[in-house]
Amino acid sequence: MSKFKYDPYGFPRDTLKFCSLCRTPLSTVSLEGRRRKVCRGCGFIYYKNPVPVAACLVIDRKKILLVKRGVEPAKGAWSLPCGFIELGETPPEAALRELSEETGVRGKISRLLGIYYEPSHRYTSLFVAAYFIRPLTRRVTAGDDAEDVGFFPLTRMPRLGLATHRRILRDYAK
Numbered sequence: 001m002s003k004f005k006y007d008p009y010g011f012p013r014d015t016l017k018f019c020s021l022c023r024t025p026l027s028t029v030s031l032e033g034r035r036r037k038v039c040r041g042c043g044f045i046y047y048k049n050p051v052p053v054a055a056c057l058v059i060d061r062k063k064i065l066l067v068k069r070g071v072e073p074a075k076g077a078w079s080l081p082c083g084f085i086e087l088g089e090t091p092p093e094a095a096l097r098e099l100s101e102e103t104g105v106r107g108k109i110s111r112l113l114g115i116y117y118e119p120s121h122r123y124t125s126l127f128v129a130a131y132f133i134r135p136l137t138r139r140v141t142a143g144d145d146a147e148d149v150g151f152f153p154l155t156r157m158p159r160l161g162l163a164t165h166r167r168i169l170r171d172y173a174k
């Protein structure tokens with residue numbers, strides 16, 4: 001049996017030992033008021049920042065579009081369509097791409113609902129941009145990351161598995 005047990009909720013937070021640019025062992029120093037890993041070989045500083053995510057609130061005719069998560073965290077729970085923002089993508093572009101990939105629905109951004117902070121076991125912290133999106137199509141198809149997808153009446157919807165998504169919905173309802 002391997003001595004490394006797979007933890008579905010996260011990888012060890014800081015396992016980086018060598019510089020990915022020049023292979024020098026990394027040093028931990030106090031820099032700009034924080035403990036940071038730096039490379040004494042090439043000078044590279046390993047900044048760690050929240051990871052940006054785009055989340056989609058799609059409500060149409062009093063029905064909300066949800067996906068059943070196929071991946072951790074909250075695997076098997078229902079959530080808003082969401083995903084990581086890729087390099088070179090604006091946050092609204094990321095939201096519409098994730099929406100289309102996870103649910104098959106094409107949409108149009110109505111407005112930014114808010115920016116949320118979410119603690120994360122795997123990434124330490126996430127920075128979530130939540131958009132209210134008007135659907136342009138309504139046929140749903142679950143993508144690779146989703147076990148299921150569907151529109152639910154707001155009055156009879158399943159509990160959302162992620163606390164940030166519950167906050168987004170509460171803020172919208174105000």
Ligand SMILES: [Zn+2]
Nearest residue numbers: 019022039042
């Ligand atoms: Zn280096």
